[in-house]
Amino acid sequence: MNTFPSRRSNPLSFSLLIFVMLVALVPALYSFILSLIDYSPIHGLFGSPFAGLRNYADVIGGSVFFRLLTNSFLLWLISLAASLLLAVPVALLCSQIKSRKTAATCAGLLLIPVFIPSSAYFTVIFKLFSSRVFAQSSLYYFGFAAQTFLPGAALIAFAGVVVGFLYRSAGKNAMNGSLVGCLVAALLFAFQSLSPAYEASMLSANPLVYNVADTFDNHNYRNALLQMQIGTGAANYVIRSILQLLLAIIPVILMVILLRRKEQLQPVVAEDAITRTPGSIVAWVLAVVLAVLFLFAAGLPSFTQVSAVADRILPSMVITVFAAIIGMGISCLLLFGAAGSGRTVVTIVAAIILGSGNALFAQYMLARQFGLINTFLATPLTQWLQPAVLLLLFLFALIVRMDRSQTTAVLLACAAALFIGAMAYGGFVPQVVFASGPQQFTMGVAFRNAISGPAGGDSGLMALVFMFNVLPCLLMGFGAAVLVRLGLLKAAA
Numbered sequence: 001m002n003t004f005p006s007r008r009s010n011p012l013s014f015s016l017l018i019f020v021m022l023v024a025l026v027p028a029l030y031s032f033i034l035s036l037i038d039y040s041p042i043h044g045l046f047g048s049p050f051a052g053l054r055n056y057a058d059v060i061g062g063s064v065f066f067r068l069l070t071n072s073f074l075l076w077l078i079s080l081a082a083s084l085l086l087a088v089p090v091a092l093l094c095s096q097i098k099s100r101k102t103a104a105t106c107a108g109l110l111l112i113p114v115f116i117p118s119s120a121y122f123t124v125i126f127k128l129f130s131s132r133v134f135a136q137s138s139l140y141y142f143g144f145a146a147q148t149f150l151p152g153a154a155l156i157a158f159a160g161v162v163v164g165f166l167y168r169s170a171g172k173n174a175m176n177g178s179l180v181g182c183l184v185a186a187l188l189f190a191f192q193s194l195s196p197a198y199e200a201s202m203l204s205a206n207p208l209v210y211n212v213a214d215t216f217d218n219h220n221y222r223n224a225l226l227q228m229q230i231g232t233g234a235a236n237y238v239i240r241s242i243l244q245l246l247l248a249i250i251p252v253i254l255m256v257i258l259l260r261r262k263e264q265l266q267p268v269v270a271e272d273a274i275t276r277t278p279g280s281i282v283a284w285v286l287a288v289v290l291a292v293l294f295l296f297a298a299g300l301p302s303f304t305q306v307s308a309v310a311d312r313i314l315p316s317m318v319i320t321v322f323a324a325i326i327g328m329g330i331s332c333l334l335l336f337g338a339a340g341s342g343r344t345v346v347t348i349v350a351a352i353i354l355g356s357g358n359a360l361f362a363q364y365m366l367a368r369q370f371g372l373i374n375t376f377l378a379t380p381l382t383q384w385l386q387p388a389v390l391l392l393l394f395l396f397a398l399i400v401r402m403d404r405s406q407t408t409a410v411l412l413a414c415a416a417a418l419f420i421g422a423m424a425y426g427g428f429v430p431q432v433v434f435a436s437g438p439q440q441f442t443m444g445v446a447f448r449n450a451i452s453g454p455a456g457g458d459s460g461l462m463a464l465v466f467m468f469n470v471l472p473c474l475l476m477g478f479g480a481a482v483l484v485r486l487g488l489l490k491a492a493a
Contacts, residue, residue, distance in 0.1 A: 010340045010341075012340065013336065013337045013338075013339065013340025013341045014337070014340075014341055014345060015337075016333045016334070016336055016337030016340075017333075017334065017337035017338065017341055017345060017346070017349045018349070019333060019337075020330060020333050020334045020337065020349070020353070021349045021352055021353055023330075024352075024353045024356055024357060024385060025352070025356055026366075027356075027359035027362035027363050027366060027382075027385070028238075028241055028356040028359050028362065030359075030362040030365065030366060031234045031237045031238055031241075031359050031361060031362040032234070032238055033045065033234075034230055034231060034233075034234035034362065034365065035055050035056065035231060035234035035235040035237075035238050036050065036051060036052065036053075036055070036231075037049065037050055037051050037231060038050075038051045038231050039230035039231055039234075041228075045369075051231055054231075055231040055232050055234065055235035056235045056238075056239070058232050058235070059232055059235045059236050059239060060239070064214065064219065067210075067211065067214055068214055068215060068216050068219055071211075071212060071213065071214055071215050072215045072216055074141075074212075075141070075144055075215065078141050078144065078145045079144060079145045079148040079149055079152055080152070080186060081145075082145040082146075082148075082149035082152075082153075083148075083149045083152035083153040083156055083186075084153075084156065084182070084186060085153075086149065086150075086153040086157070087152075087153040087154075087156035087157040087160065087182055087185075087186075088156075088157075088160070088179075088182050090110070090153070090157040090160075091156070091157045091159075091160025091161055091164065091178040091179075091181065091182050092160070092175060092178055092179070094106045094107070094110075094157075094160075094161045094164065094178070095160070095161070095164040095168075095174040095175045095177065095178040096174075096175070097279060099279055099280075100165075100168075100488075100489065100492060101279075101280055101485075101489065102279030102280045102283065103161065103164075103165060103168075103488075104165070104484070104485045104488040104489050104492075105279070105280040105283050105284065105481075105485050106161060106279075106283050107158060107161040107162055107165065107484060107485070107488055108480065108481030108482065108483070108484035108485040108488075109283055109284070109287045109481045110154050110157050110158045110161060111154060111155075111158055111392075111419075111477065111480060111481060111484065112154070112287060112291065112474065112477035112478065112481060113150045113151050113153075113154040114151045114154045114155055114158075114388060114392075114419070114477075115418075115419060115422045115473045115474065115476055115477030115480070116150075116151070116294070116426070116470060116473055116474065116477070117422075117423075117425075117426030117427055117444055117469055117470065117473055118147065118148075118151070118427070119426065119427075119444055119469065120294075120297075120298075120426070120466060120469060120470050121147045121148075121150065121151070122147055123297075123298050123462075123466055124297050124298070125143060125146050125147050127297070127298060127299075129143070129146070133146070134209070134213075135208060135209065136208065136209070137208065137209050137211055137212045140209050140212045140213055141212065144213075151388070155185060155388065155391060155392070156182050156185040156186055157182070158185075158395065159181040159182060159184065159185030159395055160177075160178040160179070160180075160181035160182040160185070161178065161181070162181060162395055162398065162399060162488070163177045163178065163180050163181030163184075163398070164177035164178035164181060165177070165399075165488055165492065166398065166399070166402060167180075168492075169402060169491070169492040183251075183254075184251040184252075184254055185251075185391070185395075187247065187250060187251035187254075188247075188248065188251050188252075188354065188391050188394075216236060216237075216239075216240040217240075217358075217360065219236065220233050220236050220237060220360075220361055221360075221433075224236065224361055230365070233361050234361060234362065236361075237359060237361045237362065241355060241356055241359070244354070244355045244356070244357075245351065245352070245354075245355025245356065246355075247355070248350075248351045248354035248355040249351045249355070252347050252350050252351045252354065252394070253347060253351070287478075287481075291474050291478075294470065294474075295467050295470060295471060295474070296463070296467075297466075298462060298463040298466035298467075299459050299460070299462070299463035299466075300460065300463055301460060301463040301464035301466075301467050302458075302460025302461055302463070302464050303464065305458075305460065305461050305464055306464065308461060308464075309443070309461075309464060309465050309468050312441060312442065312443045312468075313443065313468070315376070315439065315440055315441060315442060316425050316442040316443040316444075316472075317425075318376050319376055319379055319380060319424050319425070319440075319442050320421040320422075320424050320425040320442075320472070321421070322376055322377065322379075322380035322424075323379065323380035323383045323384075323420050323421050323423070323424035323425075324417045324418065324420060324421035324424075325380075325417070326380045326381060326383075326384065326420075327380075327383065327384045327389070327416060327417040327419075327420030327421065328413055328414065328416075328417035330384050331384075331393060331396075331412070331413035331416040331417055331420075332409065332410065332413045334393055334397065335393070335396060335397060335400050335409040335412055335413050335416075336406070336409050337349075338397035338400055338401060338409075339400045339401060339404045339405070339406070339408075339409050340404065343401075346397060346401070350394050350397065353390055354387075354390050354391070354394065357385045357386070357387055357390045358385055358386055358387055359385070360382075360433060363378075363381075363382045363385070364433050364434065367381075367382075367434055372434070373434060373435075373436070374434070374435055374436060374437040374439075374440055375440070376440060378434035378435070379424055379434050379435070379442075380424060382434075383420050383423055383424045383427075384420050386423060388419075388423075389416065389419060389420055389423065392416060392419060393416055396412040396413075396415070396416060396487075399412060399487060399488060399491050400412060400491070402491040402492065403490070403491045403492075405490060405491065407490055408487045408490045408491045411483045411484075411486050411487040411490065412483065412484065412487045414480075414483050415479075415480040415483035415484050415487070416480075418476040418477075418479050418480040418483070419476070419477075419480055421476055422472070422473040422476040422477065424442070425442060425443060425444065425472055425473060425476075426442075426443065426444045426469050426470065426472075426473045427442075427444050443465070443468055443469045443472075444469060
């Protein structure tokens, strides 16, 4: 049978959701234990002395705590404002598209900017503007917003289009749905400020910009991981997670309430399955043209130097495949669980997972404990816990609940797996933390080294590494766009 028979939770679906939630909570709970002890690698977890709440007192009473808190929210507000300027008009425009096929196509294609590695955006900003945008306090906000607004706008606009699609399928006003989706995604976007991409603050180690660039994760990476201040680092993470959980609960509950709100129903016009949709063709052509232009944004590649980057392709592909397989498994468990569970259960699980994700500090400690540092497994095992992935999975869960179809769940799980694979291929975190041996460096790490190393002066080689870093991610983005389109059309059928 292709659909779940009841709208109430069934035991199997409930068990799947609880399992995913427990797996996501393991690093968070481990962080909590570490925060209560003075951890020593020599004595281990159970041999280290108990510290009680001293680590929390050190974090909250520290001279930098208020700076970390204010910087995190200021950077969120600035990047959010920039993202909304683009996201809301795009979402409202898509909500006015009459053809469901065209609307579904646009929804899938809107995700492609999220697939592009943040290191690529970092490079484009450096090429368009002076590097001073990340090295001067007065310009840092501009540089941060310029680098993060496009993927942020893509996620918010996608949420608006998806919820507008849900409203339309229920006979409600699609424009109202788009505004609801943008509102909730904007609130959820807050966690990307509390857990920013490493590249978004790549130069935050410069003391000249500490006063504006230092966030919880940056400070934890620089002080806790590099200097092995385990207890205070874990306490820092727990405090940040509590803030994330509070930020997550409100919009998730708001989304469920607004989706259930009664409206004046409008007649839903069925579309002929074989009707041509010129709008879809235009959207695909435009997306391909923009993708090709972006591939050359770093300049003209020197293809004669392919051998200089070829050795990074295999490790990148290995980590990508591992991450996609693990992401596919987790996504299937979560989406199948959401399809067969009640709204309340899905809401609670989503809020907990969204609030506790990205426990990079504890993930590093667990990887060390199990001997996974400098292996091909550490990154894939944790890549799905990144904020953007969790937000996307939550949106996919909303789509799956439209028709509770197993086919829709599989299609969207495949799209999520491609996104997780793309992040593993082109991202720095958590590779930059889990891999110090060159044999595990992905193309993303190689690209970071090229930016700061000798290749930084060779524009042709830099452009070539840029292309090798971006092209596979774009291809996975287009593949996910097809799957999301099919999933939306299947859910709305």
